[in-house]
Amino acid sequence: MKDSVEPYVTADGRTIGDRMMEMRNITLRFGGVVAIKDISFDIREGEIRAIIGPNGAGKSSMLNVISGFYHPQEGEVWFRGEKRPAMKPYQVAQQGVARTFQNIALFNGMSVLDNVMTGRLRQMKTGLWSQMIWKGPAEREEVENREAVEKIIDFLEIQAIRKTPVGRLPYGLKKRVELARALAAEPDLLLLDEPMAGMNVEEKEDMSRFILDVNDEFGTTIALIEHDMGVVMDLSDRVVVMDYGRKIGDGTPDEVRNNPDVIDAYLGVDHD
């Protein structure tokens, strides 16, 4: 059932592989509201894929469909060449899809370290009994995963706040901790919903650098939603453009920029 595509090498030397995730004719309705209307696109291994569009276009809804939070009324989701059955969000996460949220969803009562550790649950295999006995496999597993988490904390330069309860952090750092938690899962596919919203220029530059490094160093495939056009054009290999639940453009940043439908949608539309 799978029609594969040829890998290619980008200008900066990264290899973009076969289709990892494929959305086929997705339609999602909330009562009378059609949030997504018959949209198809794919996300290829190793690429950075952007989803853009005006407010209310259905971008977050699309991310929620991919991560199993919403279930489309029509259409199919294909993952690694197989049709994915309707899945709960935690099952999608266990398949190696990690995400962040537009309105940050962290565990506010827990420390930064504990928050990032929750990202490792997928890697931790010991059962209830060995955890209760604790000594032995459970303790070993905790130590190993702790080391992996410390590496991610170093990578994202948040060592200084390791023990701070997340609720007390400023917005920009919260976004970074949320990314750290997602990365801790060592995902194959990372979904980022407006990772730079509400950040100042310097914070945006840091975040852009992290996203590129994650993609480059770990080979993680990334799909991100972003309003800042400059950022999108710099970061992404390919862009999907949505408007009122429809797909109005799909291609490289240059192709999309020169697409008349896209230009129309953005002309006179108030976006931030």
Place this chain on the structure above:
Amino acid sequence: MSDQFYYGIEVLLNGLMAGVLYALVALGFVLIYKASGIFNYAQGVMALFAALTLVGIMEGQIPFSHLINAIFGTDLHHFGWEVPALLAILLTVGVMVLFAIAVQRFIFRHLVGQEPIILFMATIGLAYFLEGVGDLMWGSDIKTLDVGIPQGGSFWIEDMTAGLGSENFFGFFIDKLDIVATIVAIVLVAALVAFSQFTKQGRALRAVADDHQAALSVGISLNFIWILVWSIAGFVALVAGIMWGAKSGVQFSLSLIALKALPVLMLGGFTSIPGAIVGGLIIGVGEKLFEFLIGAPYLGGATENWFAYVLALIFLVFRPQGLFGERIIERV
């Protein structure tokens, strides 16, 4: 030091020990409330049901024998064997886990995302249903529970402390059962805290208590966590049921220990484990000291039940979120 002072100390000790048990019952409420936002009205009945089941298993009673006899005209009542206490306790834990799975499977899985008041109503329904099931399964007669915990005053403590104030002071009267109950409760509370702080399931549990969406996104199954907390709450109910049941027999009034947990929750907050512990101690000591100093001499006694609520109300007025209660944050 006067005798009065030493009798005061004895009251204080008894208060602390009662408080530890109140804390244990309150903990059952806190666990479920934190993880799922459900105020579990059935917690007290769960303690009763667990104790009934334990006695039933130990005595080799045939479950639903009244029902079976009524339908088939038989005369069954006992299997004719007795089960040792430890094995019976393990089997009862198993029953409480099955209960947790059933509750999740048949009730709360269908109520995800409903208003808190609806969930609360569901637990009221659950409480009366479980009470009925307990009756039907094990009969409604008063049962004695003897799992081998020593009972009666500790002569050793009495001898050691006799004559402290004057010749007329006969020493502290402390029930051995209370001492055992206190130790068990302390160990259980410490184990629960360690479980939630250091194990991966504990971390998942705290994650779910904090933010459902985020918990889902890191791959935690809410269903599993909810079954886990209801199982733990069932286990806590069993322990409370054993302690209370050993003291006063297993009968309907055992379910009223929930009423002892309410002032503790008002005082300690519905979401705080340290709150439940400290709250339990304050209520235990507060009500016993009040009874000793004011209630018994001036008010004709039996003030313990209502004074606990007065104490809780006073705290509530000044700290509505409870002693260590977390600020109420809107969940999206």
